Amino acid sequence: MQNFMNSLSGWFLVAQILGLITIGFEFASYQIKNKSKYFLVTGVGSFFWLLMFFSMGMATGMDTQLSLIVAAIYSTFRNLVFWQIFKHNTPKSQEAGLIFLLIMIVVALTAGTFTVLNAPADVRWLHILGLITALGFVVGQYLPGVHYVRISVVFYALVVILTQTPLNILYGDFRWNVMGIAIEGAKILSVIAFYIKYSKEPHKPLIQLSKP
């Protein structure tokens, strides 16, 4: 135990705290129906997620975290741009938002295809699944209503868990990434909590019209 404690650096502990903050924001974001507020909260969550990887990089070496840092920058940037787009909700902002969405899809598709092609043949299917669910999630975030984003994030989170946990079948060894499980698990739990709450709510129309 003493050896284990000694092996923990300050940066590692900071990373765990940032991970917990990320969990809080991610959980909270899927309780929010308003798209603009959802993107702000999940965007802040992504930013702490980015900081977590950075701290982990400081603890374990940046080279192991670099791809995750890039993914987190991509995620934070996307969420915060979407936040502004949905906040302003003007024809110009929507047009800019869609062009941005298409660029994001092309970037993810290019990076994902590159990853798939370089993956060992026996685990290529999981990378393809990751690519599909990631793209589905980005489109789901943009689509109107409360359901698409929640359904798509569950599939995406499940695939991420599959790659980061004892269920890891990419590298043939069991690598516990507790914080990774917790963050993705928080998203799934939040969606479950949302639907439990949603099913108990008295039925209200999704749009509110001005009362006469």
Add this chain to the structure above:
Amino acid sequence: MFKIISDGGCDFSEKEAKEHGVTIIPFYISLDGENYLKEGVDIKKDDYFKQLLANKKLFPKTSQPSPADYIDEMIPHLKEGLDIIILTVSSHLSGSNQSAVNAAKLMEEEYPQRQIIALDSLSGCIGQGVILRELIRMRNDGLDTLKAKEVTEKIIKNANIYFTLDTLEYLKKGGRIGPTSALVGGLLNLRPILYVEEGKVASLEKVRGKKNAYKLMKEALIEALREEKNNINLSIGHILSEEDATEFKDAIEEALEIKMENPLTEVGATIGTHIGPGALAFAYCKKYENFL
């Protein structure tokens, strides 16, 4: 006693206008960019939209009535000794209100003893229509010109109009959405639910598919009107989608246990050019007695 004049933005049929003693000043439409036709006079609404459907590349232009168009209609009534209240489509959507205001100013100089009032409905089509219907009721109930003006101004603030579209093509053609939004929105089968806020068209929500859009609009309308269902002037309009509009009307009547007084309205070119065939709209306001 006052005479009511409205521009063609209210989408009253010729028969209705005659029945209610309202003079309609039509808008001008040009299909070729050169020859302008009077809407409802030289070209019927149905024919106009059928031509739009037949030729997808067509994007007609609309032009507001001129001050002279208003003056020509005002003079005989002023000579009869009547005051005049003009109701126009939102000044943010058309220059019709400016024409009416200019015409009213000119006529005030010639007929200083008469009240000549030009009101901006800050709405359009059936939204302007429900305000106009309340103005007609006020006139029929004998309210004087200034009281009717004061109450109409309150109704204008209270009136709401919402609509959904069958295609994004016409919003794109009118420059209200960009080409990417139209393309992606079309691919994802998105239907915007739009409304008019302070005279300008704004987006309320986007929904996937016509069925979902209608369902959402029905639920929201029932919820909004439930408490005031016997105290409102409600109107439903459409462009070449009478079947959908009838179904929508029946569902609302059944859910709220009311019988709508206003007939289904065919939306005209003023708003219709920008939203296209297949659109469905509803508008409502409280009856004028609430604002006395």
